[in-house]
Amino acid sequence: MKKCLSLLFALMLMGVYPLSTTFGDTPDRDPGGFHRVDSPVPPPAAIHDGFVSITGRDADSYLRFLASDLLEGREVASSGYDIAAEFVAALFRMWGLEPAGDLIHDAPRARNLLSAGSDARKSPSRSYFQDVVMREVLSTTGSITAESKRSGVRRERTFIHGIDYTSTSTGTWSITAPVVFAGHGIVEKSLKYDDYHGIQAKDRIVMILNEAPGADLADSPFHQDEYEKRYFQPRRRMHGGDLRTKTAAEKGALAVLLVENRPQKNRYLGAKILDRDKVDDSGPVFDPGRRRLLLPHSNNPDPRAPIPTYQISRRMAAEIVATCGESLENLQSVINTTYKPASRLLSRVRLTLNTKSRTQLVRSRNVLAVLEGADAEVKNEVIVIGAHLDHLGKKGPYIFNGADDNGSGVCGVLEVAQAFAVNPTRPKRTVLFALWTGEESGLLGSTYYVAHPTYPLAKTVANLNLDMISRRWTREQLESMRRWRGMDIPQKELEQIDVDRFMILSRARGSFPVREALKQANALVGMHLLIRPSTGFGGSDHAPFAFKGIPWVFFFSAMTQDYHMPSDSLEKVSLDHLENVSRLVYATAFHLAGWDSENKVLE
Known part of the structure; x- marks a missing residue:
């Protein structure tokens, strides 16, 4: 043999x-x-x-x-x-x-x-x-400002980088646009599910939840093997928008705001990988930050994020949604119980995304x-x-x-x-x-x-x-x-x-x-x-x-x-x-x- x-x-x-x-x-x-x-x-x-x-x-x-x-x-x-x-x-x-x-x-x-x-x-x-x-990013500053108007009263709220949101996107820009809530940002023709049905994403900022509908429900169609691997693997969550960000870009979106779907369950994924349930302080604790480098003609070091992508806190997302009289929790509940999109234009709010980076060229x-x-x-x-x-x-x-x-x-x-x-x-x-x-x-x-x-x-x-x-x-x-x-x-x-x-x-x-x-x-x-x-x-x-x-x-x-x-x-x-x-x-x-x-x- x-x-x-x-x-x-x-x-x-x-x-x-x-x-x-x-x-x-x-x-x-x-x-x-x-x-x-x-x-x-x-x-x-x-x-x-x-x-x-x-x-x-x-x-x-x-x-x-x-x-x-x-x-x-x-x-x-x-x-x-x-x-x-x-x-x-x-x-x-x-x-x-x-x-x-x-x-x-x-x-x-x-x-x-x-x-x-x-x-x-x-x-x-x-x-x-x-x-x-390569272009090395020496520093990045910025803010996200939400401007809303309700009952004739104009309100403005500024969110702070490193506190309310983070982003790997680098460059210098100012984007002002309306916001659409696009559920989980999923388009699955085989399941007849489309979070973009009935909304216009072109020239708008898109807010999406990670994972998929029915995350905690065993009968969710998204727990079938093919979709489970696509939408629920921790590595995919850790790497930002993956297919969702690409889909948003194809729909003409200007930027993506990513929101954690299950913050308590998905927290500390890196620790779970290695079964670290507490910080080991017996040795030095290293700053996980590193030099930020990207190719000269790109504003995004992650090829999976073709447009500016921000990871925003649940509190920030809830505040933005609330300006339109909506509740993030309620929208999420509708999606999870009906397996139907709850996407909509957040008509009373506009966001301004300001980012400014200082860079230098290096060679390798x-x-x-x-x-x-x-x-x-x-x-x-x-x-x-x-x-x-x-x-x-x-x-x-x-x-x-x-x-x-x-x-x-x-x-x-x-x-x-x-x-x-x-x-x-x-x-x-x-x-x-x-x-x-x-x-x-x-x-x-x-x-x-x-x-x-x-x-x-x-x-x-x-x-x-x-x-x-x-x-x-x-x-x-x-x-x-x-x-x-x-x-x-x-x-x-x-x-x-x-x-x-x-x-x-x-x-x-x-x-x-x-x-x-x-x-x-x-x-x-x-x-x-x-x-x-x-x-x-x-x-x-x-x-x-x-x-x-x-x-x-x-x-x-x-x-x-x-x-x-x-x-x-x-x-x-x-x-x-x-x-x-x-x-x-x-x-x-x-x-x-x-x-x-x-x-x-x-x-």
Whole structure:
């Protein structure tokens, strides 16, 4: 049986056993689920040398430098980050991988590598670095003023930033407009539910509740699996408006005011993730704030919030609604009991949103290297394997070394890059290795690359994203993550999981080749995987690719108490786990890079 599996994998690598006609848009007949392999098979000869070259020992040598105090936490636009970027570029150069960054100024220019021709690709006309210019927000001030008129009396109420509301939106503007209450801001044709029915959102400010109708009621149609994941997952609540903000923008809204639907239940989500029910004051308590950076032509560091978005307090929302003789609680009750929208124009109030930001330009760099595919027919198609290189830098005397986040992901990319470089059999498709800047500030490096790709996005067939891949789970953490992510893991399956070999993978929904690549790769590694199809609207560097419809896989291991803390250090890394995940990525990538997307046998 093992020999048969190994032969099957080898045939698929050679492209003579195609499993699908395309990388994307394939009907996904499998909603995901567990994939357990307890007895892995040997890697086929086509990928053997690269596979066995991936070791925890090598990863340890890279990580000891990347997570050292010398680099001072690899903060964006710092000397520590620049040293890390030079280090990984030197490794790419040593392994013989070609540079795939910016054009060198005195070299012949071409829009991208695929249009440059073979001679241009082979010439030293590119750098390993892609410059990313960012706008750093030094300070933001502002206010929201509500002006109302009732019984001939004009009233004005000013709400204060940091007390009544918060916002990640930055820039300088003054928006004055009427306000509409749009329920939960949901449009679900399959449920015949539309919070925008009968109201005009264009050129208005939209107030919406998060979550969905009937949050506390088991019979709510929004508790069906598909909608439960879309509207009730804590991570979606934590990241603001997600689909709602996008919908409001499509309706022509000028700005969005987000209101917490269940403040008592949803408070302290970050603490619930890690089961922190009290503040640990045995050590330093760090200000969670960090440098605010965004790309120069954006006022929003969050790509899910295409228009100015504010998180406002329930008290502020109630005051605004009350100016029109309405009650926020009553409107909410109507929605929850009838499952029908209670949307309306708040006709007696106008809001003025004032924001002013002081900024400066800073510069950082992505690091890009490429291995050109061996097959003339499909080498113009590209697999992108990436991880973010940046972390949080320093806070006072404390250095955030980021061994797991994301020194581990960087080491994974380095291991996979070296494996491709030393493997005698080259992949049919081209493989781009990318180390992104600015992930911790809002996916800036990967977002910039997607806007300025070395290879056309139309020819980018998959993105594999490595973020925090070196920490093992405990059963307690798995239970906590199950609650946080809203995952319905049956108890029987939960008991079968070997937490030392367990990993949660997210992948693009509707991509059969990606799903099969993961399963075939895991046959060689032997992990217990929970594979979850998703839209990809998450807080890591696969998201910009997902927004462009590019199939993706997100490799992520355990969430721990050390997340974004100085205690995320080298001695807590599991090198065996890092080795296994890196081998899984390598085998998955080689499988995809050998895929025949036209369903033809490649000779």
